[in-house]
Amino acid sequence: MPHSAAAYQAALDKLHDYLRGYAPFSKAEFRQMEPFIEIREFDKKVQVIREGEVERYLNVVAWGLARKYLPVRNKEITIQLASEGHMIHSELSFHFRVPSRSVIETIEPTVFFSISYESLEQLYEQFPGMERLGRLMITDLFIKSDNRYFNQLKKSTRERFLEYMRSHPQMVQRVPQKYLASFLNIKPETFSRLKHLTRNKPVKG
């Protein structure tokens, strides 16, 4: 999946915009960060991190689509789906330097902008201003994860399905149904039935 140099530059600019959404952050500062960023490319259906390995990288998807799942008793429980602009890594393994219990696998050919654990520590040391960015990104991660947890516990299957379809219509096209069903904690049969329901009654407005 070759991309032109200009395409990479455009993707990096997008990454800069994404980071700027958290904290003020000049182009010059971003340029200083760039040498710490690695570009990693994977084909589809590749395990980027396997169970038992220690996660070295924090990744942001530049192109493509990946999922994180937990192998449990011969089943795979999908816990995250990440498309362009989203951050994905095996958090516990990355931060505590312990073997990963989860697997990250690409669904489509994927390019990551990755930063290694060592580089991240170095960045924090060299640029104390990064602390604020780091704190705000992690805060956002916490809020998103809590909302997801809350929705899983409080909302009904139907509500979870409809809400996701409404907020992520493009993911429904890109993600195999079994992964979506697992992510939403809905049985595949129920997922099919619900999908059918929404197709028969086009959403008003």
Added chain:
Amino acid sequence: MYFEKGKTEMITNIAREGELISSSTSFLSGKPSYYFVETLEPCTVLSLSRDHLEQAYRECPRIEKLGRLMTTYFVLQKEEWELECVRLDTRERFLRFIGNNPELLKRVPQKYLASYLNMKPETFSRLKHHTRKRPAVGRKLL
């Protein structure tokens, strides 16, 4: 800390001395809380308001690092809890929790612990009874 699902209270966090409790998402996002935080025993808490915390971040950049590391820790703790809920079965969850928090069993009403571990009170009772009869087996499994 709990939220209401229909008429039941679903407990998501229990904090004792030295531990932090807050409707974190509301605190961090500034949006209304979904959760209730309620005392089980008489409590004295040390509190920091959002405004004061923001002020501390502004005035002392080193606090940013503390804030980042603490927030990272919360995310990881939460992640660990959620992964355990998926990975471990009811019995394993019970044994692990009781093994790590034996004193909570004495201090917290059983129905709350059962709710926190997302199991029926009857199941909790049964597991408790079971481990008391055969403590050695329970311990080894941890």
